[in-house]
């Protein structure tokens with residue numbers, strides 16, 4: 181099994197739907213047919229949930245062709261525009277294209293995310309919104325969480341995820357990069373613990389011209 185296929189099985193485990201759910205809340209409320217880009221979508225689970233649960237127009241982008249190939253296999257995404265992007269090049273979208281950009285478990289992997297943040301700012305409409313989900317790496321799973329995600333055998337990947345993301349998640353939290361970025365942009369910044377404290381949802385709301 182290649183890593184993209186394996187990651188799709190992670191995304192399709194029941195716990196992952198709960199991990200991603202706060203992102204859909206973080207995006208809204210937006211008018212029906214507003215446009216949202218999921219940047220670094222991997223095999224496309226957030227797009228699938230967004231398509232099913234919102235009336236927004238979703239698009240996806242990722243640097244990894246294998247991730248795109250997995251996303252394209254989802255029948256639910258056949259009508260969704262999925263873009264191959266390149267890490268060292270500008271994003272292939274005109275300025276002010278999207279009402280919101282979601283970015284889940286991506287920025288904390290990048291040694292220097294500043295250039296990507298500048299590009300995200302460019303492709304967002306002037307009063308657009310950036311929603312970032314990151315593993316916190318801090319909290320221990322509580323019995324309440326175990327009760328919520330249940331004992332489905334597919335949930336074994338939760339423990340792997342927690343182990344593999346903890347250190348980078350803590351480093352992301354320590355850096356506070358997104359709140360500094362929001363202050364520079366004169367944008368409103370909000371941060372909250374989600375998924376029983378195992379993840380952080382950050383929202384940067386731009387204020388228009």
Ligand SMILES: C[S@@+](CC[C@H](N)C(=O)[O-])C[C@H]1O[C@@H](n2cnc3c(N)ncnc32)[C@H](O)[C@@H]1O
Nearest residue numbers: 191219220221222242243244247267284285286
């Ligand atoms: C841990 S996965 C997260 C996938 C998905 N967002 C999710 O939450 O399940 C990180 C994804 O970010 C993508 N990625 C890495 N660098 C990127 C970049 N500079 N721009 C966009 N995507 C990137 C990877 O190819 C991978 O699919």
